[in-house]
Amino acid sequence: MHVSYQNANPRRGNESTILRFTDGDAKAVLLVDSGDGVDLDSLLAADEYLNGVLLTHAHIDHYRTLGKNVRHNAPVYVSPATGTILEHSLSEARKDNDLGDVDAVLDSIEPIGEWTPVLEGLEIRPVPAGHTPGAAGFLVRFRETFGPKGDDVASIISDERYILVTGDFTTRPCAGFPPLPTSFPVDVDAVFLNASTNETTIEQRNEALQTILERAYGGSRVVVAASALTGVQYALLLAAIAAELDRSLSITVVGQTARVLDALDIERPEIESCAVFDRPSDVLEAETVTIAGPDSPTTGSAKRLLLAIHDRPADAFVQLATDDSEPISNANCSTYAFRSDNHPSRDELDEVVRAIAPKHLVVKHASGYRLDTFQRRYDRCFTWAPDDGVSRVLYEDGEWSKPGWISESAARRIRHRQWKTNGDRPLATDDDSMSLLRQPVDPDAEGVDVDAFRSQFSGSVADPYDDQVALTDRDDAPPASETATVPETDRFEARVFGDGDGKTLLEVLESTDFSPGEIVEVSLSRPAEDGDSSENRDGLEQSE
Ligand SMILES: [Zn+2]
Structure with missing residues (x-):
């Protein structure tokens, strides 16, 4: 031969x-x-x-x-x-x-x-x-x-x-x-x-996933723009991470990503696939990650969904680009870009x-x-x-x-080293290492720092719905009226936004002890004209 x-x-x-x-x-x-x-x-x-x-x-x-x-x-x-x-x-x-x-x-x-x-x-x-x-x-x-x-x-x-x-x-x-x-x-x-x-594949993946989870658990509508195959990978990783955190997370994949997911026969309870949608509002929801293509939102589903959240400061647009194309910069929603070529x-x-x-x-x-x-x-x-x-x-x-x-002499040296190496190199004993079959997604194995996500996102009071269930289910839990006794109260400055659709949004301008996803009570007042009455300062009152 x-x-x-x-x-x-x-x-x-x-x-x-x-x-x-x-x-x-x-x-x-x-x-x-x-x-x-x-x-x-x-x-x-x-x-x-x-x-x-x-x-x-x-x-x-x-x-x-x-x-x-x-x-x-x-x-x-x-x-x-x-x-x-x-x-x-x-x-x-x-x-x-x-x-x-x-x-x-x-x-x-x-x-x-x-x-x-x-x-x-x-x-x-x-x-x-x-x-x-x-x-x-x-x-x-x-x-x-x-x-x-x-x-x-x-x-x-x-x-x-x-x-x-x-x-x-x-x-x-x-x-x-x-x-x-x-x-x-x-x-x-x-x-x-x-x-x-x-060199940054794993780092970028963890940062992207962390951003997506932070914003989704923080109550935002999150749009992820990715190629169909990257979209499938991220949908499965997000679902697997949420399962490891023991928290619910809704993921909607649309367009081509949905078609590929369905064609590959991949099903997860956290993931809804919706190949065709009439209005962006059909597939956008608070605390939900919506994954759409292509990764550059100049066309297709990604473009439609970006336009829908473009003027809403509370929403987030996450780009998973396979090349160095310029990230979106002129939107009023939060925008993020991560490199995702998986080499x-x-x-x-x-x-x-x-x-x-x-x-x-x-x-x-x-x-x-x-x-x-x-x-x-x-x-x-x-x-x-x-x-x-x-x-x-x-x-x-x-x-x-x-x-x-x-040269012949260099070749002899290389062959000698080869002969020494091959002497103790074990071969796989069966064909299993060559199996193409898809396995359940293991986020750790795919480079996700699950422990870091666990300490950031699980436990505590981050999911109000989970808390209610936990408290009412437990026999030794005090009656609900007792648990809601002395509220934690504080004053913050906040900026008011409109989302362009009649909804009012607040951005707290200081760091607080409250976690994204917490339900708080808010009473609002405008700052006093003279500026030094503490009674009427521009304030945002929150209590748990
Ligand atoms: Zn490739």
Whole structure:
């Protein structure tokens, strides 16, 4: 077997790759992802046929050119969940993007969950990859046959070789979809590693969730603008956190997010899905989180809902952007923006390479200087990180080829370290690590600091409804009239707002001991004209 690879869009996202497998007269060409700028018309030789596309996940930067590149009846292999998601998201995405022949893509989609033959002696299977609902990497397995020696047919040895294509990944689950395994039941020889990293993924996620919960438990109407897949992840995380806090939380997902949630058969009692709504007020309610797309509210449900709360200071608009687009700044409601691309940190990336310990590492989804920094980062494998579109031989004559720019003596050192590492590296004992099945969402496992949320949001008096139930249910609870004895009273300055709809809102201008969500009694008075009568100061009186 002869194996080569070629970057398909090195000047754009550099996430797409062509793999060529040649065995005698038989040849297979696989395309991994079909992102921005991939043009098979120019990449395939006149006598080459596409045998399949390995599409890792349903993010548009990985499938934007798929509709121009499907051909030769080649299947587009995806995980079952990604197949389901694409059925709903492609027709939506084509409205705002030139996606080529979307119908041809839909006809070509072939969801797979197990080893699937592409050619005699060449098979593929998806493995989970975290990152986003449905995301998968792929294992590629090819058989190498040695011999026979002379006429000795019994001397024929057949052996298997494995390549792992990670796609975008995380080593944490995402919305319950399992993470990229770092231990496989087979020896992975070569890894195509997507090297997009983000050091603030977990921090931003916790800040975003904290803001959403603070505002929702504080009584606001909260609109979260996110892509459909991020919206699904946040809806499930919020529901799981509320369950851990033992507090109720209403979450409404609308539009495309609702369609994807329903298509994936995901149900939670906290989450109501409402694909179509007539009026924004149908899906907006105090103490409720409403999740809508897209992440940039210039169109669609997110735009409609932003317009509905735009002039209401008590409401909150939270943007979960997948890129660095400018956050909304000119609204009267509170606005927040968090980055939410769910890529691993550099440490997580290193851990994957260390744990899998491949002989060869091909670095993808990075460019320029970032790509260069990987060239010498790992000293136990041959690292390929070219930024061009040249086709390179990875394996031939029964051997993995060393990159041309590595000297023989350096190659010997690397092979020696590899041999030492591989001696004590355990392999997974079964196929469980490769299961694509969605698990119940575990917020801790997805990087959520549940303990911090517990100390901020649970217990105390934060939920007035829960308190009433607790007090009346308990046998030893004093009668209600006794519990409501001496009220806590204080005076504060407050500013009056109108919400544009006849409702009056107050912003207390000092810090108080009251918690968001508490019910307080308020008596209002205007400050005295002369300004120094304490009786008539601008005040807001609160009592529990
Ligand atoms: Zn992605």
